[in-house]
Amino acid sequence: MSVQEKAYAKINLGLKILRKREDGYHDILTVMQTVDLCDVLSFEQRESGIEVVCSCADVPEGPDNLVYRAADRLQREIGCDRGVRIQMDKRIPIGAGLGGGSSDAAATLRGLCRLWNVDVASEKLHTIAASLGSDVPFFLRSGTAVASGRGEILHYVSALERVFYVLVYPKFQISSGWAYGNLKMPLTFGEKYVNFAFSIKDTGMLSKAFYPCIENDFSPLVEKHHPVVRNIQERLMGLGAFKASLSGSGSTVYGMFERMEEARAAAEQMREPGCEVFLCRPVV
Numbered sequence: 001m002s003v004q005e006k007a008y009a010k011i012n013l014g015l016k017i018l019r020k021r022e023d024g025y026h027d028i029l030t031v032m033q034t035v036d037l038c039d040v041l042s043f044e045q046r047e048s049g050i051e052v053v054c055s056c057a058d059v060p061e062g063p064d065n066l067v068y069r070a071a072d073r074l075q076r077e078i079g080c081d082r083g084v085r086i087q088m089d090k091r092i093p094i095g096a097g098l099g100g101g102s103s104d105a106a107a108t109l110r111g112l113c114r115l116w117n118v119d120v121a122s123e124k125l126h127t128i129a130a131s132l133g134s135d136v137p138f139f140l141r142s143g144t145a146v147a148s149g150r151g152e153i154l155h156y157v158s159a160l161e162r163v164f165y166v167l168v169y170p171k172f173q174i175s176s177g178w179a180y181g182n183l184k185m186p187l188t189f190g191e192k193y194v195n196f197a198f199s200i201k202d203t204g205m206l207s208k209a210f211y212p213c214i215e216n217d218f219s220p221l222v223e224k225h226h227p228v229v230r231n232i233q234e235r236l237m238g239l240g241a242f243k244a245s246l247s248g249s250g251s252t253v254y255g256m257f258e259r260m261e262e263a264r265a266a267a268e269q270m271r272e273p274g275c276e277v278f279l280c281r282p283v284v
């Protein structure tokens with residue numbers, strides 16, 4: 001018996017850091033959107049134990065892997081004595097601000113519920129996901145959500161589907177722990193973004209007028225350490241993007257295009273040895 005799950009990447013349509021919390025995390029406000037770049041995970045029934053095999057040499061295969069930890073946590077929470085072999089076909093770059101590891105962990109929770117034929121209440125699954133990482137609960141389903149708290153409080157909204165994303169990964173990794181740890185607080189801008197994000201939550205849908213307000217509090221820090229990020233953003237705008245921004249704490253920059261042909265041409269222009277480029281659509 002085996003099952004497969006797609007683990008989609010996400011981009012952040014803006015990200016505002018509201019405050020540092022007593023538990024060391026930060027309260028944030030962001031709009032997350034799944035896109036059709038994905039890892040593919042296959043789960044095969046085993047008598048016992050957890051084995052993780054990955055197509056990518058950079059990903060640890062033992063208990064340091066978030067997928068391994070997701071399987072282990074679920075096994076314990078539901079008191080399951082069955083095992084699994086998990087094969088990961090990695091396509092989402094690592095340390096890229098695209099949520100690849102978190103999405104793999106959420107796909108593991110979904111896949112194992114199917115493989116082991118267990119019905120875990122959605123609140124419990126959310127709690128397990130949140131214990132694995134702040135972004136993991138978002139990936140339990142696909143779509144668009146306004147995320148607050150440390151990223152785990154989610155309000156799903158309707159997406160605008162007529163948008164094409166060109167994702168440019170400049171082939172270096174940024175750890176979100178490092179980025180949060182090096183932020184210069186307090187950050188003062190972003191009132192317009194915050195108001196808009198709250199109105200999206202209230203109305204339950206994205207609107208085109210939101211896009212110009214997108215801004216990311218990690219941008220100044222990341223641009224200071226990696227000036228190429230600003231350069232990519234400017235080039236995407238020059239190629240006709242109506243908005244370009246950093247995703248999460250980087251390193252990926254995305255450009256948003258209204259027309260497929262424009263997005264495709266921009267993706268071709270951006271394809272250079274120092275970058276990996278993906279042309280994506282939202283997954284709703």
Ligand code: C5P
Binds near residue numbers: 027133
């Ligand atoms: O939750 P996750 O394991 O993805 O977080 C990685 C690190 O990023 C945390 O240890 C914390 O330092 C930082 N973080 C934060 N505030 C958040 C999310 C993450 O400070 N909202």
